[in-house]
Amino acid sequence: xxxxxxxxxxxxxxxxxxxxxxxxxxxxxxxxxxxxxxxxxxxxxxxxxxxxxxxxxxxxxxxxxxxxxxxxxxxxxxxxxxxxxxxxxxxxxxxxxxxxxxxxxxxxxxxxxxxxxxxxxxxxxxxxxxxxxxxxxxxxxxxxxxxxxxxxxxxxxxxxxxxxxxxxxxxxxxxxxxxxxxxxxxxxxxxxxxxxxxxxxxxxxxxxxxxxxxxxxxxxxxxxxxxxxxxxxxxxxxxxxxxxxxxxxxxxxxxxxxxxxxxxxxxxxxxxxxxxxxxxxxxxxxxxxxxxxxxxxxxxxxxxxxxxxxxxxxxxxxxxxxxxxxxxxxxxxxxxxxxxxxxxxxxxxxxxxxxxxxxxxxxxxxxxxxxxxxxxxxxxxxxx
Amino acid sequence: xxxxxxxxxxxxxxxxxxxxxxxxxxxxxxxxxxxxxxxxxxxxxxxxxxxxxxxxxxxxxxxxxxxxxxxxxxxxxxxxxxxxxxxxxxxxxxxxxxxxxxxxxxxxxxxxxxxxxxxxxxxxxxxxxxxxxxxxxxxxxxxxxxxxxxxxxxxxxxxxxxxxxxxxxxxxxxxxxxxxxxxxxxxxxxxxxxxxxxxxxxxxxxxxxxxxxxxxxxxxxxxxxxxxxxxxxxxxxxxxxxxxxxxxxxxxxxxxxxxxxxxxxxxxxxxxxxxxxxxxxxxxxxxxxxxxxxxxxxxxxxxxxxxxxxxxxxxxxxxxxxxxxxxxxxxxxxxxxxxxxxxxxxxxxxxxxxxxxxxxxxxxxxxxxxxxxxxxxxxxxxxx
Numbered sequence: 090x091x092x093x094x095x096x097x098x099x100x101x102x103x104x105x106x107x108x109x110x111x112x113x114x115x116x117x118x119x120x121x122x123x124x125x126x127x128x129x130x131x132x133x134x135x136x137x138x139x140x141x142x143x144x145x146x147x148x149x150x151x152x153x154x155x156x157x158x159x160x161x162x163x164x165x166x167x168x169x170x171x172x173x174x175x176x177x178x179x180x181x182x183x184x185x186x187x188x189x190x191x192x193x194x195x196x197x198x199x200x201x202x203x204x205x206x207x208x209x210x211x212x213x214x215x216x217x218x219x220x221x222x223x224x225x226x227x228x229x230x231x232x233x234x235x236x237x238x239x240x241x242x243x244x245x246x247x248x249x250x251x252x253x254x255x256x257x258x259x260x261x262x263x264x265x266x267x268x269x270x271x272x273x274x275x276x277x278x279x280x281x282x283x284x285x286x287x288x289x290x291x292x293x294x295x296x297x298x299x300x301x302x303x304x305x306x307x308x309x310x311x312x313x314x315x316x317x318x319x320x321x322x323x324x325x326x327x328x329x330x331x332x333x334x335x336x337x338x339x340x341x342x343x344x345x346x347x348x349x350x351x352x353x354x355x356x357x358x359x360x361x362x363x364x365x366x367x368x369x370x371x372x373x374x375x376x377x378x379x380x381x382x383x384x385x386x387x388x389x390x391x392x393x394x395x396x397x398x399x400x401x402x403x404x405x406x407x408x409x410x411x412x413x414x415x416x417x418x419x420x421x422x423x424x425x426x427x428x429x430x431x432x433x434x435x436x437x438x439x440x441x442x443x444x445x446x447x448x449x450x451x452x453x454x455x456x457x458x459x460x461x462x463x464x465x466x467x468x469x470x471x472x473x
Numbered sequence: 474x475x476x477x478x479x480x481x482x483x484x485x486x487x488x489x490x491x492x493x494x495x496x497x498x499x500x501x502x503x504x505x506x507x508x509x510x511x512x513x514x515x516x517x518x519x520x521x522x523x524x525x526x527x528x529x530x531x532x533x534x535x536x537x538x539x540x541x542x543x544x545x546x547x548x549x550x551x552x553x554x555x556x557x558x559x560x561x562x563x564x565x566x567x568x569x570x571x572x573x574x575x576x577x578x579x580x581x582x583x584x585x586x587x588x589x590x591x592x593x594x595x596x597x598x599x600x601x602x603x604x605x606x607x608x609x610x611x612x613x614x615x616x617x618x619x620x621x622x623x624x625x626x627x628x629x630x631x632x633x634x635x636x637x638x639x640x641x642x643x644x645x646x647x648x649x650x651x652x653x654x655x656x657x658x659x660x661x662x663x664x665x666x667x668x669x670x671x672x673x674x675x676x677x678x679x680x681x682x683x684x685x686x687x688x689x690x691x692x693x694x695x696x697x698x699x700x701x702x703x704x705x706x707x708x709x710x711x712x713x714x715x716x717x718x719x720x721x722x723x724x725x726x727x728x729x730x731x732x733x734x735x736x737x738x739x740x741x742x743x744x745x746x747x748x749x750x751x752x753x754x755x756x757x758x759x760x761x762x763x764x765x766x767x768x769x770x771x772x773x774x775x776x777x778x779x780x781x782x783x784x785x786x787x788x789x790x791x792x793x794x795x796x797x798x799x800x801x802x803x804x805x806x807x808x809x810x811x812x813x814x815x816x817x818x819x820x821x822x823x824x825x826x827x828x829x830x831x832x833x834x835x836x837x838x839x840x841x842x843x844x845x846x847x848x849x850x851x852x853x854x855x856x857x
């Protein structure tokens with residue numbers, strides 16, 4: 090039913106993969122038991138839950154009992170920040186969840202460069218002797234810019250060495266929200282060099298309202314939500330068995346198809362970009378074109394009203410975003426576009442086109458044609 | 474598939490009603506959009522989400538925008554406590570989530586009586602001039618004891634009057650976790666006299682990992698989870714559309730069948746109780762038999778090992794609990810049974826039998842027979 094959709098907003102929401110839904114179904118019916126109950130069918134549910142966590146953990150090179158399952162990336166981020174606190178460092182293009190959580194602590198917000206890259210040098214300058222947490226997303230959700238996380242991890246390690254030498258016992262950790270890009274990039278935690286990692290099932294064709302926080306076992310987490318002691322006491326509440334089993338399937342599929350899917354999306358995206366840039370020679374591509382998620386194309390048509398364009402496109406069945414879909418963004422200019430110093434008249438004419446499973450040669454060609462037609466129509470209207 | 478189950482643990486988990494699952498399905502497939510996205514299909518999803526909240530609110534006599542949707546009762550309880558803080562009063566038979574949340578504030582834990590009732594007088598005595606929150610569950614999840622919430626609300630109102638007269642501007646609020654009993658009791662907030670109410674979809678044949686906190690609009694909530702600003706900024710994270718739509722259907726069904734279902738369960742429960750008490754004249758029924766959820770039967774067989782019995786029953790297809798299914802309870806004696814001063818040798822021989830949709834004349838008769846047979850066998854074994 091969704092196959093023919095001209096949907097170019099995969100960064101906002103992904104359709105649940107039908108293979109994921111299939112593995113979830115039993116937990117909506119005959120396997121409805123509370124995993125903490127003592128009888129065998131409930132123990133089966135407990136086993137399936139733990140096995141799903143283990144399977145998810147394997148896709149990031151971790152262990153199942155190092156994961157805290159949450160209701161999504163926002164909760165995971167909040168758990169990371171509220172656990173570690175102290176002075177935190179993050180960047181001005183981070184997701185609202187990171188920025189809002191950071192503002193609850195003593196914080197330094199560093200500026201990305203004009204490509205949306207948070208450089209390791211900028212992180213190095215911002216770190217203070219009392220910094221406890223650095224949080225940089227693996228890839229920006231609006232621009233798709235992939236951050237030099239490995240280099241930032243080196244900076245954190247250097248700081249650790251420096252502290253050790255100085256007898257400063259204050260720990261410092263690197264957290265990354267890898268929700269965007271988990272289906273396209275390597276998210277193995279030791280290769281990334283992170284101490285904490287956030288993932289969101291809803292961004293990888295898994296169920297919504299399911300996420301996780303991974304923390305290496307040298308990080309002491311403190312629960313925000315206390316009670317029955319689930320998730321090793323770090324996040325109480327009856328476990329979301331269907332959701333976590335679905336998340337595991339989604340991660341398995343993401344893992345199996347990562348390389349193929351990244352190449353496929355890159356080809357489609359590059360084709361779409363070429364087509365649009367050829368049609369409109371004043372179009373501006375934002376973000377780093379070298380370090381960019383294969384799924385993402387952020388393109389601005391100076392002078393155009395992107396909100397009008399979104400409605401015109403929608404009338405023709407093409408679904409795109411003007412910016413991040415976060416509720417807080419409504420009616421305000423994207424903080425990411427401000428961060429990269431995009432002039433207002435360019436920012437206001439921006440589309441975020443994000444490709445994914447629903448993108449095919451056919452849908453992308455058709456969507457591209459319609460976008461060109463509607464921009465042409467709009468520009469004629471404005472010139473008249 | 475679940476119809477013939479001899480499942481007597483509805484307080485731990487309820488099977489998802491198939492009518493609920495049916496209304497959720499579209500949001501797992503063609504209506505997968507992020508409700509914050511700007512195009513029409515996403516606006517439809519936003520509309521459906523808001524309409525579901527409104528429908529839920531109506532079943533408790535409230536407005537949709539007074540609800541904060543959460544990942545379950547535990548999160549709702551934590552949000553209530555962390556928002557209000559100050560000195561809090563709760564009771565020694567409350568759920569672990571309430572007790573754990575209370576312990577993060579200055580707190581007074583009052584003792585219930587030997588029937589598991591938290592009296593209004595006990596609350597009155599515990600309230601201090603600086604008490605900000607009183608939290609008493611509508612019904613206890615182990616015993617089924619229904620609390621005199623209306624009387625407790627009168628105490629709170631008296632305290633408000635007293636403060637007003639004394640020029641004390643400190644507010645005081647009454648919170649109730651009504652997760653247990655929402656399908657059987659009146660949960661209209663103004664009739665209950667509460668200022669905050671927690672509900673859990675997973676206890677009323679709705680989806681797991683979905684809950685809500687209602688707060689009257691004179692209560693100022695503070696978010697635990699910050700970010701995109703969803704739920705009026707009180708609980709950020711992409712909305713759980715499928716879950717909330719399912720919750721609305723579950724509440725609609727609970728509301729429509731409340732009276733009938735309560736009567737039906739009471740008859741079944743009373744029949745089962747009579748049968749067991751007739752078979753074992755030393756059996757002890759705990760909790761108030763006057764003020765008790767129709768679904769609940771807490772029964773002890775002195776000297777018996779309830780854990781062994783649970784396994785023996787399970788081998789014959791009968792699923793029951795020895796106590797609350799909360800993970801924290803594992804391997805320890807129920808704090809509720811300690812609170813009502815049940816002697817250890819009685820407590821350790823206790824079953825919690827909780828009836829619900831899967832309980833019919835046939836399943837309850839059969840389960841009752843098997844329980845009698847297994848207890849008889851176990852007692853013979855012990856006597857040998």
